[in-house]
Amino acid sequence: MRSYENLNLISENREPQRSYYIPYDTLEKAIEGNKYDSKYYKLLNGQWDFAYFERDIDVPDIITKWDKIPVPSNWQMHGYDKPYYTNVNYPYPVDPPYVPDDNPCGVYAVDFNLDTQWINRDTYIVFEGVNSCFYLYVNDKYVGHSQGSHLQSEFNISQFVNEGNNKLTVKVLKWCAGSYLEDQDFFRLSGIFRDVYLLSRDKESARDIEITVTNKNIFVSEKDFVIYDGKNKITSLDNPILWNAEKPHLYTVIVKSCSEYIPFKVGMREIGVSGKGELLINGISVKLKGINRHDTHPNLGHYTPYEHMRAELLKMKELNINCIRTSHYPPTPEFFNLCDELGFYVVDETDIEIHGFTSRNTGYEYDIDNEDWICGQKQWKNAFLERVQRMVERDKNHPCIIMWSMGNESGYGSNHDEMIAWTKNRDKSRLAHYEGSGLINDKCGVDVVSRMYTGIEDMEKFAKNNDMRPFFLCEYSHSMGNGPGDVWDYWQKIYQYPKLIGGCVWEWADHTVEVDGVYKYGGDFGEATHDHNFCCDGLVFADRSFKAGSLEVKAAYQYIKTCIEGNKLTVKNLYDFTNLKEYTLLWKIVCDGDVIKSGNLVCDIEPHETKVYELDFILPESCKLGCYLDISLLGKYEVAMEQHALDVNIQSQENYSAGELQFIDEKESIKIIGTNFLYTFNKHYGNFESIVIDGEEKLAAITKLTVWRAPTDNDRNVKHQWCGQNFNKMFSKVYDCRLEGNRIIVEGSLAGISRSPFLRFNNIFTILSNGEIQVEFEGKVKEDCVYLPRLGFEFQIPKKNKRFKYFGMGPSENYIDMCHHSKIGMYESSAKEEYVPYIVPQEHGNHIKTKIIEIVGLKFSTNKEFEFNVSNYASEMLTKAMHTNELKENENTILRIDYKNSGIGSNSCGPELLEQYRLKEKYISFKFSISKL
Ligand code: IPT
Numbered sequence: 001m002r003s004y005e006n007l008n009l010i011s012e013n014r015e016p017q018r019s020y021y022i023p024y025d026t027l028e029k030a031i032e033g034n035k036y037d038s039k040y041y042k043l044l045n046g047q048w049d050f051a052y053f054e055r056d057i058d059v060p061d062i063i064t065k066w067d068k069i070p071v072p073s074n075w076q077m078h079g080y081d082k083p084y085y086t087n088v089n090y091p092y093p094v095d096p097p098y099v100p101d102d103n104p105c106g107v108y109a110v111d112f113n114l115d116t117q118w119i120n121r122d123t124y125i126v127f128e129g130v131n132s133c134f135y136l137y138v139n140d141k142y143v144g145h146s147q148g149s150h151l152q153s154e155f156n157i158s159q160f161v162n163e164g165n166n167k168l169t170v171k172v173l174k175w176c177a178g179s180y181l182e183d184q185d186f187f188r189l190s191g192i193f194r195d196v197y198l199l200s201r202d203k204e205s206a207r208d209i210e211i212t213v214t215n216k217n218i219f220v221s222e223k224d225f226v227i228y229d230g231k232n233k234i235t236s237l238d239n240p241i242l243w244n245a246e247k248p249h250l251y252t253v254i255v256k257s258c259s260e261y262i263p264f265k266v267g268m269r270e271i272g273v274s275g276k277g278e279l280l281i282n283g284i285s286v287k288l289k290g291i292n293r294h295d296t297h298p299n300l301g302h303y304t305p306y307e308h309m310r311a312e313l314l315k316m317k318e319l320n321i322n323c324i325r326t327s328h329y330p331p332t333p334e335f336f337n338l339c340d341e342l343g344f345y346v347v348d349e350t351d352i353e354i355h356g357f358t359s360r361n362t363g364y365e366y367d368i369d370n371e372d373w374i375c376g377q378k379q380w381k382n383a384f385l386e387r388v389q390r391m392v393e394r395d396k397n398h399p400c401i402i403m404w405s406m407g408n409e410s411g412y413g414s415n416h417d418e419m420i421a422w423t424k425n426r427d428k429s430r431l432a433h434y435e436g437s438g439l440i441n442d443k444c445g446v447d448v449v450s451r452m453y454t455g456i457e458d459m460e461k462f463a464k465n466n467d468m469r470p471f472f473l474c475e476y477s478h479s480m481g482n483g484p485g486d487v488w489d490y491w492q493k494i495y496q497y498p499k500l501i502g503g504c505v506w507e508w509a510d511h512t513v514e515v516d517g518v519y520k521y522g523g524d525f526g527e528a529t530h531d532h533n534f535c536c537d538g539l540v541f542a543d544r545s546f547k548a549g550s551l552e553v554k555a556a557y558q559y560i561k562t563c564i565e566g567n568k569l570t571v572k573n574l575y576d577f578t579n580l581k582e583y584t585l586l587w588k589i590v591c592d593g594d595v596i597k598s599g600n601l602v603c604d605i606e607p608h609e610t611k612v613y614e615l616d617f618i619l620p621e622s623c624k625l626g627c628y629l630d631i632s633l634l635g636k637y638e639v640a641m642e643q644h645a646l647d648v649n650i651q652s653q654e655n656y657s658a659g660e661l662q663f664i665d666e667k668e669s670i671k672i673i674g675t676n677f678l679y680t681f682n683k684h685y686g687n688f689e690s691i692v693i694d695g696e697e698k699l700a701a702i703t704k705l706t707v708w709r710a711p712t713d714n715d716r717n718v719k720h721q722w723c724g725q726n727f728n729k730m731f732s733k734v735y736d737c738r739l740e741g742n743r744i745i746v747e748g749s750l751a752g753i754s755r756s757p758f759l760r761f762n763n764i765f766t767i768l769s770n771g772e773i774q775v776e777f778e779g780k781v782k783e784d785c786v787y788l789p790r791l792g793f794e795f796q797i798p799k800k801n802k803r804f805k806y807f808g809m810g811p812s813e814n815y816i817d818m819c820h821h822s823k824i825g826m827y828e829s830s831a832k833e834e835y836v837p838y839i840v841p842q843e844h845g846n847h848i849k850t851k852i853i854e855i856v857g858l859k860f861s862t863n864k865e866f867e868f869n870v871s872n873y874a875s876e877m878l879t880k881a882m883h884t885n886e887l888k889e890n891e892n893t894i895l896r897i898d899y900k901n902s903g904i905g906s907n908s909c910g911p912e913l914l915e916q917y918r919l920k921e922k923y924i925s926f927k928f929s930i931s932k933l
Contacts, residue, residue: 004133004147004176005097007379010386013144015124015154017393018208020333023199023260030254030261031228040260042112042198044125044168045071049109052080056105056173063107071196074131074189074301075106081174083301083513085522087185087531088364088409090356096374097177104174106191112166112198122158122201125168128332129194131302133176137169147178147383149193150295150329150351151390180374181383183356184328184408186294186302186511186535193295193302194332202258209255211397212429213268215242215282220253227266228252242282243267243399245322246577248343250399265340267399271430273447277468277499281345281402284607286576287494288345289557290323290504291316291539292475295331298514298542309335312508312544313342318637319539319550320557325474325504328353328408330391339400346400347433347474347504350388350419352407368411368439376413384415388423396427403448405474406434412444420445435474442467448501450474455911456489463497473503478909480537481713481838483549485818485904487556489914495574505553506909510538510839518885519839533713536839537908547836548812549904551821558640560585562631569613569629573605580605584634589617591627591648593807593826596620622649625807625851630823643823652863661769665739677771677932686734686746686763687793691858693771693932698856700892701796705732705750705761705777709789709843709901710878713908721786726752728879733757742767758782759791772931777899779924787918789843791926792867792898799893801856802830804870808850815846817903817917824849831872831893841881845869846901853895854933860897862928869896899926 003009024030025039035041050069053059069078076083081104084091092100114123127134131149135142138160146153160166174190210221217237218227227234229241229251241249250265272280279286293312295302304312309331316324324344326335329351339346357373358364367373374380388406395401404427406419416434423432424445431447442449449467451459452475462471477484487505494500512519512535519542522530536542539550560580561572569587573580580603588598597617605611619627627648633640659675669689672679680690682702689702708727711719722728729752736747744765749757761779768774781788809819810827813836834845846869852861853868860868872889881887903917 004173005099007097007177007383010178010383011144011146011153013155014146015156016208017152017390018154019210019397020152020394021209021262021264023201023205023262025259025261027254027261030263031231031252033252033263033265039117040200042200044110044112044196044198046110050075051107053105053107055102059105059107059171066109069108069191071108071110072129072193072303073191074193074303075191076189077299077301077513080106081190082525084188084525084527085186085511085530085535086188086527087534088183088355089359089529090180090183091188091527091529092175094356094360096180099175099177099179104190106172108170108172108192110168112168114161114163114166116163118200119161119163122156122203123161124199124201125155125157125196126199127153127192127194127196129302130170130172130192131190132179132182133173134192135171137171139167140169147176148351148387148390149178149182150331151387152333152394178383181352181354181387182329184353185355185531186296187513189301202260204258205260206255206257206262208393209262209264209397211253211264211266213266213399215268215270216240218251218253218266218268220255222255222257224256226254226256228254240268243269244281244577245343245345246575248341250340264397265337266397267340269399271402273431273470274498275468277470279470279501281576284576285498286345286501288323288472288502288504289321290325290347290502291321292325292327292504292507293331294327294507294509294511296509296511296542298512298519301513304332306334310338313338313344315540315544316344316508317342319554320559320639321553323347323502323504325349325405327507330395333394336395336398336400340398344400345402346398347403347405348391348395348401349405350391350407352384352387353409354411355409357411366411366439368413373411373413375411375415377415381415381418385418385422388419392423392426401430403431403433406432406436408435410436412436412439417444433472433474442469448472452476452506453478453910456486456493456914459490459500460493460497463493463500468499470501471499472501475506476503476906476910477505477553478537478714478906479505479507479539479549480534480908481840481842482547482836482844483712483714483818483904483908484539484552484906484910485549485714485815485917486906486910486914487553488820489817491556505539506537508538509540509544510542511535512542512839514542518883520883521839533840537713541837548814548818548821551812552818555641555820558633560633560640560642562642562644564629564644564646567615567617569615570610571603571605571613572610573603573607575607577607579607580633582635583639586632586634587615588630589619589627589646590630590825591620591623592625619646619648622651624651626650626824628824641823659769659771661742661767663739663742670739670744672767674769674771679767679773681744681765683737684734685732686737686748688765688773691930693857696857697798698858699796700798703796704794705763705792706730706794706875707750707759707788707791708875708879710841710875711789712842712904713838713840714905715789715843716908718786718907718913722789725758725786726755727789729753756782758785770931772929774929775927777924777926781922781924783922787902787920789919790896790898790901791919791924792896795895795897796892797856797895799872799891801893803828804830804853804855806847806850806853806868808847808853808868810847813845814848815901815904816848817905817914819848829870831870834870835872837884839884841873841878841884841887843875843878845871848901853897855895857933859931859933860928861931864927866926866928867898867901869898869901870894897928899924
């Protein structure tokens, strides 16, 4: 057995875990709280010497050849070894505690200087994160070792250091016994990936310091302390300002211990559960509008610098997110400082996931009674327990943390019992969480019932059962690729039942590794087992830019609900601690795309309360396209928006003046000649192949009726049924095509290769003397057919027509179930702007509820609604390309005028697409017209 496989010695000489803090040398600096100013803090980050060995056994006693590597970083991001993405499967055999004999090793070395002042005091070294384990040497003497990649390791190195120059050497192993506990769904990356620093301490100064709070008081484990509110000293806490995620008020407690001033940001708040199972923050029922967050960066791997974290938290705020689950390990402590300050409710998760045990015998099975599962093995008890202990002891002083989570996807065993019992005994002020408790019907001490990817109906069953613990979706609305589409529907139910306290969307950002400007994922690095692009499942892209799914979550999480009846606008404030008067409500009456009346309201509405306002507007008697009330809640930016359709009579479209019309019925085509146009209808294929108006060709190729869309990641299951029907290898058949007066009637069908037709249709094209083409589609879908991806006409138009205008849902792409972030209105766009760079190219750019699109000098319009899509990429190309750089533009721009496009859902990991969002009707009738602009 190698030492790093020895469960009886998972660390040596590491200091007992204490609460996180930085000691300062003066009171002023401690209040200011900029750690870089502290004389007692020395950050060792920077360029270090580095030597990489594919096998630890090859590390020589004396290393003569050194490279340079930045610390913090992951060595795979700097050309050593390769990134390795696997989700559930372990990247080596499941033979705990043993890891591969060829264990890669990175040796790090750096010099640091200590002056007399430091030498007269004690010196500690702190590693905030090293993957997977490390051995520490100072001035060539062995100090100690540690495991637990995402946990803090501190060593007292006072007896090893000298005044002047000192040498630090750290030997990091890629794998160790602890790796079995770190089978999280991420790129497996190694090295010193978080800050390393020295602390200068008084020999006798306090070590662990605990701050506890109630709504009335602050308790500090040390005697000598002062409380500040900003820069003002507080003598009494008579009317304390409480902390919550909306108004994260922080006091500063400065502990004086020997020469040290140790600051803590303290938020006063109480967490509770009501008799109805509500989550209470300071007695108020709060819903958790959450997200799962991993440490991930396309260039830095698992290193997420402070400014990067801050920027990403501000983006979360922008999306109305108020809760973060630190999936599936504790982040660097600075992350919690930010959450305390910016205001988030956090579920702090232990660095434990042993998911790969489910697939140790092939397949996927939670056979947790089998003794192979290390969560039930005594010899692993300490390894499990010390991880939750190190997390709780490090993070216990943070007001943002409301739940302790025992880890993720680790089955259930006696070691979980131990962890839950210890945690609940150690901290009674927070809730204990473990989703795996579902495997034993939650019959353990967890305080919340937690599930992942539960469908809406099943969630409702939980809401109605008599377990009065809060119900929490620790993961839901899997945001892979184009999506998620179901978050809105979840929230209609979550608001309905007190016990449903919300959940965390899976997950915040795409995990990718950027190589030459292209985002890469599993399989791109020659991994022996991998999960392809399953790591690209973020609500935001790797660079944290938003997509439609991000905005959809923003809409579902927003803090107002409005409705309009006559001129009466009802506004409900969904904030828990904020009066709506802090924002401005802007309302607009928009008729056929023009604002005809608008106004501002400052709504003095207390949290959870509702008020009615009389809006001053008069509606027109009729309109052409539609009349809407657009609501926008504005702070520094728009925090919420809604749209209500108003009851205004819609007049049918204007008629064009008549002209001459001539039909020439030939063998393969029908020519239609009018005053200023010439159309060619292909009888063989039953569609238009040329539309020339005023001498200009509008079509670049023949029009087609199609059903395919490039499968989204959320179509990853249903696509097998679509491919089973061979929708992607489709034949279009024309049985009959005839000219009757000014109507061309086509009878036809669509069928996948080797399959019977799934759709039989009649298309009637009526050509009016002014050139207008009226398209009427009537179709019947085969009874036992899977729901269709979409259905509509694909027009190929010349690329030179860049911009187009539409009256429909926009401006971002939207789908029948992912449309709450959009508004119906008049918009302009281009094929280029419609492109969304999903990591694996896929269907995108749809717009629902459209009445008009004006493109290439043509107007496509309807009295009802159609969906459309304008793209420079063919569905086939989007289907084939696996990375964005493999995409080749189509020769022509493709315009789809669709009867419908199926919804998006979140079936990449979540439940199947809800029935109401599937294109599953068996009889379809659909009309629109094409005319000259
Ligand atoms: C679930 C995991 O908890 C999460 O880490 C991630 O892997 C997610 O799936 C998929 O992206 S586990 C799944 C088998 C339900």
